[in-house]
Amino acid sequence: MLNVSIYVNMCDTYRVMTTESSSSALAIACCAPLERQPLSAGDAVSIARAMKAMSDPARVRLVSIVTSSASGEVCVCDFTDPLGLSQPTVSHHLKILVDAGILHREKRGIWAYYSLIPGALGSLAELLSRV
Amino acid sequence: MLNVSIYVNMCDTYRVMTTESSSSALAIACCAPLERQPLSAGDAVSIARAMKAMSDPARVRLVSIVTSSASGEVCVCDFTDPLGLSQPTVSHHLKILVDAGILHREKRGIWAYYSLIPGALGSLAELLSRV
DNA sequence: CCTTTTCATCGACACTCATCGATATTGGAG
DNA sequence: CTCCAATATCGATGAGTGTCGATGAAAAGG
Structure with a gap:
């Protein structure tokens, strides 16, 4: 079964934008970059x-x-x-x-x-x- | 309301005996003395x-x-x-x-x-x- | 064998909790 | 003021959990 997220926010849109083109949108977005990998689910x-x-x-x-x-x-x-x-x-x-x-x-x-x-x-x- | 314990064991009987009279029954009982006070309920x-x-x-x-x-x-x-x-x-x-x-x-x-x-x-x- | 004692397991019940969709709230943008 | 996006709150629901009495299992002693 596919895991479909109903909740969509613009924050993810900003992330895609910044990784693909410029980083000008990052300043107004809430997305924070990671310093290290978080714990796995297991x-x-x-x-x-x-x-x-x-x-x-x-x-x-x-x-x-x-x-x-x-x-x-x-x-x-x-x-x-x-x-x-x-x-x-x-x-x-x-x-x-x-x-x-x-x-x-x-x-x-x-x-x-x-x-x-x-x-x-x-x-x-x-x-x-x-x- | 009174808190009445249904479960009664001889272990407690041994404890009363040892604290009131001799300690000969302690060897066969399972009751262990405390080294320090355990955590309170709070x-x-x-x-x-x-x-x-x-x-x-x-x-x-x-x-x-x-x-x-x-x-x-x-x-x-x-x-x-x-x-x-x-x-x-x-x-x-x-x-x-x-x-x-x-x-x-x-x-x-x-x-x-x-x-x-x-x-x-x-x-x-x-x-x-x-x- | 039978009885007694300690402890684990079972079945049931009430309560808590994780989760979600729907809705309310808040703050920015137009 | 009106719309929209982000988040919190609400109500419901299904799963999980703490608790108990009743029962079972195992060991010691008569």
């Missing part, structure tokens, strides 16, 4: 996906509880009470954080222990600097 | 809100186009074509980025110029390090 999706993992207050607190733990390992039952959320909801958020590569899950006996993947938050911050 | 909401602003691929690309611009100023008409989105949708995303304190909007004549607020992305990355 890179933007990756960055947005990583940010979305930390875009919920419950998940931010989950990560905070892990980083605040002395042992670095926290089991699910330690999350439910301080957050005031049900156990299925906590498990749901933990899964999102694991899928995003932020938390690590290790099952030992009955309990599931969650720990922070080293450098995960750092690489998340580094992604922001690349935008 | 702080978590603030951080999550900031992250949500960058949790959409279109908004990530919008910011990237601004930072890639030689002049540092980009008008709306420069956003629509590379993103393949309609003009109302682009305006919608730009408003979210402005409200989040990431972009600055300046209306000059017919056009609206958007520029990056200095240090906005840096403080966003700094927020992550505080989790």
Whole structure:
């Protein structure tokens, strides 16, 4: 299917004019030249996906509880009470954080222990600097 | 209304036991002590809100186009074509980025110029390090 | 075997959000 | 003042998401 843009502005007309002939029209146009190549659509999706993992207050607190733990390992039952959320909801958020590569899950006996993947938050911050 | 937790686990029972009497039950429990205080609910909401602003691929690309611009100023008409989105949708995303304190909007004549607020992305990355 | 405990998954619901077309608003040009 | 171009806002809609209760899965113990 063809991607047809309905919204047409004169700004694009100015761009075509300036690249093909004179540059006198640039002064009154709004089009700004690029200094470097913007992020590709794929890179933007990756960055947005990583940010979305930390875009919920419950998940931010989950990560905070892990980083605040002395042992670095926290089991699910330690999350439910301080957050005031049900156990299925906590498990749901933990899964999102694991899928995003932020938390690590290790099952030992009955309990599931969650720990922070080293450098995960750092690489998340580094992604922001690349935008 | 009273907040009643339906989900009850023995882990909490262990915690009460250890704080009130001996600590022999701690070894078999899953409860981990805290090294420092986790983020408050309010702080978590603030951080999550900031992250949500960058949790959409279109908004990530919008910011990237601004930072890639030689002049540092980009008008709306420069956003629509590379993103393949309609003009109302682009305006919608730009408003979210402005409200989040990431972009600055300046209306000059017919056009609206958007520029990056200095240090906005840096403080966003700094927020992550505080989790 | 059966029971208990922890945790994940499922199904459903309400709510939010990204997107668009239509319309309003603003500012320049004639 | 009238027309037009650029942008913001509105209303609607379909997709996504957070939340929960109910249920399933797995492990430990009797």
